[in-house]
């Protein structure tokens with residue numbers, strides 16, 4: 332008969348026992364934090380964890396869950412994911428403090444998935460933290476100033492002209508029947524690639540879905556089985572991400588990253604590169620500094636940061652803008668009065684400004700209302716986040732250190748407390764933005780960490796929609812789903828099913 336001492340020595344057993352007790356103490360202490368802070372929550376259990384994973388796998392359930400939680404627990408609710416604490420804050424006043432007034436304590440978005448994207452993507456704006464983020468943001472922000480966007484305007488114009496050509500062909504050859512997603516995704520990829528890299532990828536001319544750029548862009552979000560398992564592990568045990576960083580592991584498909592990094596490196600190595608170009612890449616290259624200098628500098632970007640942030644612009648700007656335009660077009664095809672009103676406005680503005688100039692685009696009021704109303708119903712980012720760097724009490728609520736704050740954009744947009752008949756598309760409610768709480772409606776986020784590409788995205792969307800309205804009548808077809816459409820979340824909010832629509836070329840008299 333063996334005794335435990337035959338397997339391991341007494342000292343080893345004591346060591347293991349102590350380690351077990353310390354781990355247990357730590358876990359127990361962690362699971363007491365929400366209780367200590369008086370934040371309503373359900374006690375941690377394996378069963379709860381399983382139901383949480385199930386909810387997230389079923390996006391519709393996840394979308395509607397927030398309002399159910401509000402009903403049951405109120406505006407503050409906490410839960411544990413592994414050892415991590417998440418606090419859903421649904422109170423606009425507290426969120427205002429978090430995102431704006433106390434943004435120094437809540438500088439970062441989240442501390443998960445920030446070290447597992449490879450050495451370049453780990454330095455992207457969305458992943459970067461603290462002072463590292465500040466240096467990158469300070470360097471990139473001027474690249475999205477009004478002056479720079481005006482310089483990039485012509486690139487957007489060229490891409491939207493090509494979209495009109497594509498739609499023209501569809502209206503004559505395919506009886507006007509089309510899938511707007513294909514056209515608008517190619518457009519948004521074309522726009523972001525020409526303004527990020529100043530390269531014409533001929534994205535829109537190609538008829539094939541297998542187009543390399545589009546394929547690689549979409550593949551970036553195609554995380555495989557191993558990646559999904561690791562993703563789960565990183566959620567439960569964030570410290571594992573340090574190992575991922577050490578071995579330069581990337582959750583993103585290696586060939587996609589290699590493809591986009593190759594594009595950037597080709598520009599860096601090209602000695603004949605025209606440095607007077609207006610694209611983001613040229614502007615970033617002008618700010619290039621060494622790794623050594625980056626340790627103390629307040630401005631500038633290293634080679635890895637340039638590669639990572641160029642790819643980031645594609646990731647952050649491609650699907651968000653493409654899908655939002657898709658939802659706008661869908662709404663305008665369904666709600667004919669809104670379409671008529673928006674078209675009338677575009678015509679008047681074009682006449683006044685003698686074309687779709689920058690000033691003309693900026694003066695479009697009703698088209699902007701249509702985009703905003705669409706973003707209320709279908710915000711590209713369903714749940715946004717902030718990381719709490721130190722314990723703080725805001726309006727009597729103690730927020731624990733190291734927890735993730737959840738900001739539920741989708742739920743805010745569908746909440747009867749803030750919107751009458753919330754599922755109805757009604758651009759008129761966006762007429763006077765001073766009456767709308769910018770925390771309740773924040774499709775581009777809020778505070779210093781908001782969307783850096785907001786102005787650019789709005790101009791691109793307004794330009795594309797205006798050109799569609801000027802040239803085509805949008806209509807539904809028998810297969811078009813009725814509103815409200817079922818949505819899902821992958822990189823950004825998107826329709827679950829295909830949305831076919833019909834277009835007809837307008838006569839010059841119309």
Ligand code: HEM
Nearest residue numbers: 456647648651652655711712775776777780781782784788
């Ligand atoms: C309809 C289009 C878009 C929507 C709805 C959208 C929405 C958002 C949201 C909600 C955030 C988080 C903001 C926060 O945490 O407060 C964000 C961040 C970001 N967006 Fe956008 N976005 C769009 C288009 C774009 C475009 C076109 C670009 C680039 C050209 C872009 C680049 C970024 C970047 C780099 C960040 C991270 C900023 C940081 O952490 O400092 N986005 N976006």
